Amino acid sequence: MTDTCYVQAAKLLTVAQAKQHIRLAIQEIAERESVAIGAALGRILADDLHSAVDIPPQRNAAMDGYAFSSRQLIADQAVELQEVGTAWAGKPYQGSIGPNQCVRIFTGAVVPESADSVIAQEQIQRVGNSIHFPPGTQPFKNIRAAGSDVKQGEVLVTAPKRLSPADLGLLAAAGISSVAVKRRLKIGFFSTGDELSALGNPLRTGQIYDSNRYMLSGLLNDANHICTDLGVIADDSELLEHTLLSAAEQFDVLISSGGASVGDADFVKQALEKCGRVNFWKLAIKPGKPLAFGRIKNCWFFGLPGNPIAVLVTYRQFVKPALAQLAGNTAEMPLQLKARCESALRKSPGREEYQRGILRQTAPGEFAVKSAGPQDSHQLKVASLANCFIVLDSACAGVSAGESVTVEPFDAFLSE
Numbered sequence: 349m350t351d352t353c354y355v356q357a358a359k360l361l362t363v364a365q366a367k368q369h370i371r372l373a374i375q376e377i378a379e380r381e382s383v384a385i386g387a388a389l390g391r392i393l394a395d396d397l398h399s400a401v402d403i404p405p406q407r408n409a410a411m412d413g414y415a416f417s418s419r420q421l422i423a424d425q426a427v428e429l430q431e432v433g434t435a436w437a438g439k440p441y442q443g444s445i446g447p448n449q450c451v452r453i454f455t456g457a458v459v460p461e462s463a464d465s466v467i468a469q470e471q472i473q474r475v476g477n478s479i480h481f482p483p484g485t486q487p488f489k490n491i492r493a494a495g496s497d498v499k500q501g502e503v504l505v506t507a508p509k510r511l512s513p514a515d516l517g518l519l520a521a522a523g524i525s526s527v528a529v530k531r532r533l534k535i536g537f538f539s540t541g542d543e544l545s546a547l548g549n550p551l552r553t554g555q556i557y558d559s560n561r562y563m564l565s566g567l568l569n570d571a572n573h574i575c576t577d578l579g580v581i582a583d584d585s586e587l588l589e590h591t592l593l594s595a596a597e598q599f600d601v602l603i604s605s606g607g608a609s610v611g612d613a614d615f616v617k618q619a620l621e622k623c624g625r626v627n628f629w630k631l632a633i634k635p636g637k638p639l640a641f642g643r644i645k646n647c648w649f650f651g652l653p654g655n656p657i658a659v660l661v662t663y664r665q666f667v668k669p670a671l672a673q674l675a676g677n678t679a680e681m682p683l684q685l686k687a688r689c690e691s692a693l694r695k696s697p698g699r700e701e702y703q704r705g706i707l708r709q710t711a712p713g714e715f716a717v718k719s720a721g722p723q724d725s726h727q728l729k730v731a732s733l734a735n736c737f738i739v740l741d742s743a744c745a746g747v748s749a750g751e752s753v754t755v756e757p758f759d760a761f762l763s764e
């Protein structure tokens with residue numbers, strides 16, 4: 349499938365076919381590097397990590413209280429033990445504990461060898477050094493065994509994995525200060541279009557501000573990416589070809605927006621053809637139909653359509669999973685939920701559609717969604733209001749209020 353060219357296909361590629369094509373075409377970048385764990389958040393772990401130590405390294409107290417030997421307990425009777433010292437976290441008790449004795453102990457302190465139980469301080473009564481243990485005091489409680497979190501030699505984290513805050517804590521607990529991670533992807537991105545003006549300049553008639561580059565820069569924000577903003581390239585085929593050829597030398601992935609369609613100033617597909625290879629162009633998706641995917645030298649190229657919402661949709665559906673695959677992360681299916689649609693949705697059969705919706709949880713595990721507003725592919729305000737895509741398959745000819753639909757929540761929905 350890798351070498352198949354779909355440009356001449358009589359029928360538009362489906363979303364599923366395009367995703368499958370990308371999955372088969374690209375391979376993980378095998379290089380790796382070592383990073384300090386303080387800089388490893390979000391990076392992709394390259395090798396399984398094993399623990400050289402038990403965690404915790406020694407038995408320690410789970411409560412502030414008193415450490416004692418269960419041999420001192422008498423069934424159903426209260427006992428009095430004498431406190432003979434203190435075990436602090438970081439400063440173990442050095443003495444021994446004899447019959448009828450106990451040791452004051454604090455959470456995290458090593459439990460003295462001759463003790464096998466800890467009682468919480470709320471459960472005893474103390475008079476001077478004499479500690480009153482009530483009837484029914486439980487033996488063998490409140491002690492965390494050595495290795496009760498992780499045993500020496502056990503796998504700590506299995507690769508590949510995007511390192512989470514809990515992973516970093518776990519590595520530190522095992523005394524690991526640096527890890528091998530997959531190297532970051534070098535990504536260049538740019539906009540095309542003579543109508544685009546830089547922020548800060550007053551708009552002349554016919555101009556608009558370049559919003560796609562800012563949106564793309566936000567979408568690309570990831571610990572595994574080193575992104576370079578290549579600015580705006582004018583609608584000039586030679587300039588575009590020159591940009592593609594020189595950028596392909598520097599980046600693993602190049603992403604453009606605009607100029608992907610069929611207008612007389614749309615040069616992306618022809619330039620890609622001339623400089624490298626077009627793997628596919630045009631999909632049965634709305635918005636995002638003129639998406640171009642290909643390769644220039646050793647660099648993958650995504651030519652996203654210019655309409656802002658087409659950028660949002662095609663990035664999420666095609667670019668994001670491709671970048672994860674290149675970066676060596678395990679492929680993650682976007683989270684999809686079923687929701688009751690509260691508004692009627694208009695749609696014509698033919699293309700899979702990603703409408704912008706507002707999703708809410710009505711009860712635990714139950715969701716309702718409504719349209720976020722008009723669905724033209726230039727309408728950024730509606731996308732800004734939305735917190736999900738409503739995914740409508742190509743055959744769908746509209747949705748009536750009350751029907752069940754598939755939604756893909758944006759990250760913001762999950763973190764709200």
Ligand SMILES: Nc1nc2c(c(=O)[nH]1)N[C@H]1C(S)=C(S)[C@@H](COP(=O)(O)OP(=O)(O)OC[C@H]3O[C@@H](n4cnc5c(N)ncnc54)[C@H](O)[C@@H]3O)O[C@H]1N2
Binds near residue numbers: 544558561609636
């Ligand atoms: N005759 C046809 N015309 C169009 C078709 C078609 O099949 N036949 N497809 C339409 C679809 S669908 C899309 S999507 C657009 C995409 O076209 P391009 O990728 O060539 O994009 P442009 O023409 O350059 O721009 C489209 C639109 O987006 C605005 N734009 C472009 N870049 C930016 C940017 N960086 N920031 C903000 N806005 C941007 C641009 O001004 C246009 O309004 O083609 C349809 N046409």
Ligand code: MOO
Binds near residue numbers: 633635
């Ligand atoms: O496929 Mo286009 O992205 O409708 O606007």
